[in-house]
Amino acid sequence: MESILSTLMSTSTSTISTTEALLYGMGASILGFVISLTYIKTGTVSKNFARTLIILPFLVCMVMLAVNGNFGTSLAVVGAFSLVRFRSLQGSSRDIGFIFFAMTIGIICAVGQMPLAVIVTAIICGIHFVLNGIGYAAKEAGEKDLRVTIPENLDYSDIFDDIFERFTLSHKQIAVRTTNMGSMYEINYRVRLISEENEKDFLDEIRMRNGNLTVVCGRCDMNEAEEL
Structure with a gap:
């Protein structure tokens, strides 16, 4: 540990x-471009976030190099970036993971360890592709x-x-909440249809039962906030 710290300090000064x-x-x-491609190929995609992943390692690297007279100060400045709350849609744990991934690569590049940065990028991107390929922890089809x-x-x-x-084939009630100033209930179910072709008939039956009020049916992650 002492040798690693001394190397980093000598690089920074x-x-x-x-x-x-x-x-x-x-x-x-x-390497940020490689990270962005991995993000695009392994899940749901946000255009602006994918572009940000290319720029973020460069910015982190430049900040680290700009204050290279003090390694502790450079880390403090980069750490402050992580406290910024972006005024956009709520990010998922996957997005946060990619932000830390990009920042880590920027820091490693800033201390001149390019081979290590390439190895870390290859390992983490490979893990993402493998987990996505085997459908690890994916919701039931x-x-x-x-x-x-x-x-x-x-x-x-x-x-x-x-x-x-x-x-x-299966159904489960997830949550119930009041709406329209308490005059109505909104019920959230998790369902698996016997046949996708009968989805319209299924929704029509529900509309006849609930008085033709609002019915929404879509992917499980459509309106779902992902927890860390």
């Missing part, structure tokens, strides 16, 4: 030319999120049970 800094930054951007609105005078406990028996 040494004079780095503009050309060397730009080379480190370009290397970080190339065909499972959908069903949200049904009913008037407050209806008993929601078993109102759709007969419809579920005819159209679904």
Whole structure:
């Protein structure tokens, strides 16, 4: 540990030319591009986030090199970046993981350990591709999120049970909440349809039962906030 710290401190206090800094930054951007491709190929994609992953390692590397007279200060500045709350859609744990991934690569490039940065990028990207390929912890195929609105005078406990028996392989009530100032209930179910071709008939049956109020059926992650 002492040898690693001494190496980092000596790297941070040494004079780095503009050309060397730009080379480190370009290397970080190339690895950021690889990270961005991994993000695109292994899950749901946000265009702006994918582009940010290319830029982030370069910025982190430049900040580290700009304050290379004090390694502790450079880490503090980079750490402050992680405290910034972006005014956008709520990020998932996957997005946060990729942010830390990109920042780590930027830091490794800044201390001049380009071979290590390439190895770390290859290992982490490989893990993502393997987990995505085998479907690790993926939701069961065909499972959908069903949200049904009913008037407050209806008993929601078993109102759709007969419809579920005819159209679904499985169903489970996830949550119930009041809406429209308490005059209606919104019920959230997790369902697996027997046949995707009968989805319209399934929704029509529910609409006739709930008085033609709002019915939403889609992917399980459509409106779902992912927990860390």
